[in-house]
Amino acid sequence: MLTKVWPTIKFIFTLFCSITTVQIIMNVVIHSLIRGLESMPYLYMQQILLLSAGSSIPTFILMQRDDASLLETWIRKVLHFIVTIAAIIALPTYFDWNNQFAIVISFIVVYIAALIMWEMQPKRLANQINERIVEINKEKFKP
Amino acid sequence: MRVIIRDPIKDEEDSITICVRNMTENVLRAINLIKSPSQLTVYSNNNAYILPIADIFYVESVDLKTFVYTENTIYQAKQKLYEVESILNDSEFLRINRQTIINIRRIQNVSPAGGGRFQATLTNGEKLIVSRQNVSALKEIFGL
Numbered sequence: 001m002l003t004k005v006w007p008t009i010k011f012i013f014t015l016f017c018s019i020t021t022v023q024i025i026m027n028v029v030i031h032s033l034i035r036g037l038e039s040m041p042y043l044y045m046q047q048i049l050l051l052s053a054g055s056s057i058p059t060f061i062l063m064q065r066d067d068a069s070l071l072e073t074w075i076r077k078v079l080h081f082i083v084t085i086a087a088i089i090a091l092p093t094y095f096d097w098n099n100q101f102a103i104v105i106s107f108i109v110v111y112i113a114a115l116i117m118w119e120m121q122p123k124r125l126a127n128q129i130n131e132r133i134v135e136i137n138k139e140k141f142k143p
Numbered sequence: 144m145r146v147i148i149r150d151p152i153k154d155e156e157d158s159i160t161i162c163v164r165n166m167t168e169n170v171l172r173a174i175n176l177i178k179s180p181s182q183l184t185v186y187s188n189n190n191a192y193i194l195p196i197a198d199i200f201y202v203e204s205v206d207l208k209t210f211v212y213t214e215n216t217i218y219q220a221k222q223k224l225y226e227v228e229s230i231l232n233d234s235e236f237l238r239i240n241r242q243t244i245i246n247i248r249r250i251q252n253v254s255p256a257g258g259g260r261f262q263a264t265l266t267n268g269e270k271l272i273v274s275r276q277n278v279s280a281l282k283e284i285f286g287l
Binding site: 069119122123125126128129130132133136 | 247248250251252253254255259261276278281282285286287
């Protein structure tokens, strides 16, 4: 059980940290380097953390077992989109609609990170299986 | 565990004796491997052939017919796919989707095929899809 839960927790934590980092960098870039965006308020740390949590948690719904049924996959996808839309609406409301740009960027980061992870996980598994195949073939040809 | 292999005494029948205190999973697997039939009767052009199971690359069900694929030849089996599956050894053959059972010893490599599926490339270059539902069985058979 722990072997299935732990990678998911690690993934969500990585996602949370990466979104927080992107938002901090974005905050600095917007307010230090780009001129003419003075009307955009600073995001405080607690706001950044809230945005990161709001962006990471919906992705947690998509984490599932390898042998999950097609129905479960679709239920998870629908739930994910409902929660994501709720977060997109709720967070700008909380911030008085001033930071749509930051929120949109953070969600783009979430999706890119999730897509990369989805690409990486099967590749890692395929590599592990290929290593085992090589080992089996070595055993097969042992005298 | 010691493995003793000796030549049979004159007129003695070939036999295997397993002497263990605990019936572990590996021992059971070895027994299944020994007990499982080593040949399968298949048909091609109305001729029957005795095919060594180790030569099978994969078995596929198409339009309620069961086809047995070797490196270069396709045979037909009289049994249904699930019947062939019960004959084949569990530790060597794996159901990879609804229509196909694959000989894992003939897999050259696997690669992701999108949507949680994998593509298994056989040593003869054929490519087969491992469905998402069967990925966990694939992991298990390779001890992952």
